[in-house]
Amino acid sequence: MTGFVLIDGVAHPAGLAGNATLGYRLADGRAIRLEGDLLWVGDARWPVIVARDGDTLWAHIDGAAHRLEWRDAVGHLAEAAGASGGDAMRAPMPGSVIAVNVAVGDVVAAGDVVLVIESMKLETAIRAPRAGVVATLAYGVGAVFDRDALLATLEGEAG
Amino acid sequence: MSGFDAVLVANRGEIAARILRSVRAMGLRALLVAHADDVAAPALALADDVRFLTGPTPVAAFLDGAQIIAAARDMGAGAIHPGYGFLAENADFAAAVAAAGLVFIGPPPQVIRLMGDKVRARNFVAARGFPVAPSAIEDDDPAGFADAARALGPPLLIKPSAGGGGKGMRIVRDLGLLDEELARARSEGLRYFGDGRLFVERYVERPRHIEVQVLGDAHGGVVHLFERECSLQRRFQKVVEEAPSPALDDKARARICDAAVGIAAAAGYQNAGTVEFIMGADGAFYFLEMNTRLQVEHPVTEAITGRDLVADQIRIARGEPLGFAQADVTRSGHAIELRICAEAPGRDFAPTTGPVLHLALPAGARSDMGVAQGGAVTPAYDSLLGKLIVHAATRAEALAAADAALAGLVLLGVETNIAWLRRLLADPDVVAGRLHTGLIGDRADLLAEPEPVARDALLALALLHSAEARRAADAVPALNAAMGGWRT
Numbered sequence: 040m041t042g043f044v045l046i047d048g049v050a051h052p053a054g055l056a057g058n059a060t061l062g063y064r065l066a067d068g069r070a071i072r073l074e075g076d077l078l079w080v081g082d083a084r085w086p087v088i089v090a091r092d093g094d095t096l097w098a099h100i101d102g103a104a105h106r107l108e109w110r111d112a113v114g115h116l117a118e119a120a121g122a123s124g125g126d127a128m129r130a131p132m133p134g135s136v137i138a139v140n141v142a143v144g145d146v147v148a149a150g151d152v153v154l155v156i157e158s159m160k161l162e163t164a165i166r167a168p169r170a171g172v173v174a175t176l177a178y179g180v181g182a183v184f185d186r187d188a189l190l191a192t193l194e195g196e197a198g
Numbered sequence: 199m200s201g202f203d204a205v206l207v208a209n210r211g212e213i214a215a216r217i218l219r220s221v222r223a224m225g226l227r228a229l230l231v232a233h234a235d236d237v238a239a240p241a242l243a244l245a246d247d248v249r250f251l252t253g254p255t256p257v258a259a260f261l262d263g264a265q266i267i268a269a270a271r272d273m274g275a276g277a278i279h280p281g282y283g284f285l286a287e288n289a290d291f292a293a294a295v296a297a298a299g300l301v302f303i304g305p306p307p308q309v310i311r312l313m314g315d316k317v318r319a320r321n322f323v324a325a326r327g328f329p330v331a332p333s334a335i336e337d338d339d340p341a342g343f344a345d346a347a348r349a350l351g352p353p354l355l356i357k358p359s360a361g362g363g364g365k366g367m368r369i370v371r372d373l374g375l376l377d378e379e380l381a382r383a384r385s386e387g388l389r390y391f392g393d394g395r396l397f398v399e400r401y402v403e404r405p406r407h408i409e410v411q412v413l414g415d416a417h418g419g420v421v422h423l424f425e426r427e428c429s430l431q432r433r434f435q436k437v438v439e440e441a442p443s444p445a446l447d448d449k450a451r452a453r454i455c456d457a458a459v460g461i462a463a464a465a466g467y468q469n470a471g472t473v474e475f476i477m478g479a480d481g482a483f484y485f486l487e488m489n490t491r492l493q494v495e496h497p498v499t500e501a502i503t504g505r506d507l508v509a510d511q512i513r514i515a516r517g518e519p520l521g522f523a524q525a526d527v528t529r530s531g532h533a534i535e536l537r538i539c540a541e542a543p544g545r546d547f548a549p550t551t552g553p554v555l556h557l558a559l560p561a562g563a564r565s566d567m568g569v570a571q572g573g574a575v576t577p578a579y580d581s582l583l584g585k586l587i588v589h590a591a592t593r594a595e596a597l598a599a600a601d602a603a604l605a606g607l608v609l610l611g612v613e614t615n616i617a618w619l620r621r622l623l624a625d626p627d628v629v630a631g632r633l634h635t636g637l638i639g640d641r642a643d644l645l646a647e648p649e650p651v652a653r654d655a656l657l658a659l660a661l662l663h664s665a666e667a668r669r670a671a672d673a674v675p676a677l678n679a680a681m682g683g684w685r686t
Binding site: 042044046047049051053054055056057058059063065069071072073078080083085087088089090091092096097098099100101102103104105106107108109111131132133134135137157158159160161162163164183186 | 663
């Protein structure tokens with residue numbers, strides 16, 4: 040079974056071989072197993088602390104915390120295909136809108152400030168990634184959004 | 199000032215917990231105001247009594263002085279400790295606390311007012327012969343302000359007159375962007391301080407940020423507790439602080455500490471305060487501002503001097519004399535503080551949020567944490583989750599202890615700056631003590647997370663924990679399974 044493990048958001052191809060009866064292995068043949076707070080990879084032993092948040096697994100290993108997510112091959116490809124090009128302005132952090140400088144239909148140049156957002160007392164300008172026409176504005180002043188929320192989109196030719 | 203036996207802490211997070219500990223250790227009643235969305239915070243468990251504040255936002259609740267004073271009277275508090283941020287440097291609040299018959303644990307309102315207006319403070323200090331950087335001040339000539347700023351020549355640093363904590367500050371290297379940056383700084387000044395007035399200083403390139411802790415009592419006594427170096431900053435906000443500064447020899451240390459005492463004494467300073475300076479590569483230093491409150495980074499001073507600054511604040515607020523002289527203040531070893539923040543260094547330190555699924559504190563460090571396991575980090579407050587403070591005989595040993603403490607701190611569920619802090623502490627310039635406030639900005643190469651050494655272990659862990667991956671592996675016929683990862 041091959042798929043991808045996202046380590047802190049970076050995709051690594053990974054496959055699980057073996058089975059519950061014979062024991063599991065990495066694709067390179069090394070046996071892997073969990074014994075309480077110990078993870079064995081071949082002969083190497085890693086103390087781990089894990090916590091789960093929905094489909095995300097958080098792990099502290101080798102003095103650092105990492106965010107792990109499993110994606111099968113189909114899911115990963117669908118996600119990659121859905122990633123936006125230069126039309127979308129997404130929230131770099133959760134927060135709220137404190138100013139909207141444009142209206143739908145406005146022509147903007149690359150670098151124009153479309154929105155100003157605030158998170159944890161930090162003000163950030165969201166700029167147009169390219170020249171175009173504002174197609175959507177999803178949030179008004181005062182609206183609250185999560186990280187990666189689609190704040191605005193552009194359409195039309197880059198000019 | 200009269201005595202009191204109950205102290206209300208009008209703050210949250212790590213500093214509320216830290217103040218409550220000293221209040222309890224002094225045998226006083228420990229009282230707290232909190233917001234209902236913060237019930238998992240560690241401070242609540244340390245308080246003898248808690249009142250919940252309400253407001254349109256949690257931050258607004260902590261800025262509601264009238265509500266806090268009413269809670270203080272209702273709970274029988276004799277004094278209010280404001281912590282840092284929120285109302286800590288609000289002279290009107292300090293005056294209102296006194297008018298309500300309570301003791302404000304901090305300096306008198308007129309001193310807060312003087313130092314809170316950055317322009318007045320700067321002029322006050324300059325008039326008494328202490329060094330300040332060349333500047334243009336909007337209040338002096340609003341119409342000619344931008345031109346006066348331009349005439350200073352780049353690089354420039356824009357600051358809000360009423361500012362603090364780096365909010366609204368902007369470096370301008372291209373004078374063509376000056377007007378736009380002035381407008382943005384003004385907007386942030388209005389938003390955070392209710393005051394859009396600005397001033398502009400010549401920016402000292404590659405400066406160090408060195409600050410001096412002072413204590414003043416109500417009887418004219420003023421001492422310093424040595425300096426802290428806080429040059430490692432991102433977005434003008436400190437992330438690593440240490441004491442003593444690796445940049446100062448005893449002679450330079452005496453000069454800067456004496457200047458701080460002179461400024462505090464001239465201002466009639468009472469309680470704990472911090473005089474901040476910037477120091478150029480040539481060793482010349484300039485007054486930056488005076489913070490009339492307890493600082494986030496006060497624990498490094500506590501570590502090297504052995505004092506409890508909150509206890510000192512409370513004794514001073516009770517009207518007691520300092521009880522010790524400058525010569526009695528000694529220091530030993532080297533201390534480093536690391537600010538643990540919910541932020542993503544690889545995304546320009548953007549704030550992060552999430553549940554605190556697991557929290558385990560490291561051995562060998564003082565941990566002042568503002569979150570507890572089972573709590574959550576929300577966008578309602580700033581990104582500081584807590585601090586680790588280490589103290590060792592030498593700077594090199596303190597750096598090693600800091601790295602070990604960071605490695606041992608387990609915080610799962612929220613992205614943090616912990617791994618980046620470890621990379622920063624290993625930077626050759628940081629190791630050598632060659633610090634300046636632009637160092638973090640210059641070291642963009644440290645921002646990206648390198649591929650983890652434990653990559654294969656992480657992959658194995660993710661696979662073993664994925665029911666889907668296990669189910670798929672189990673479904674492979676036994677013969678193929680025995681052959682390993684065979685597939686066409």
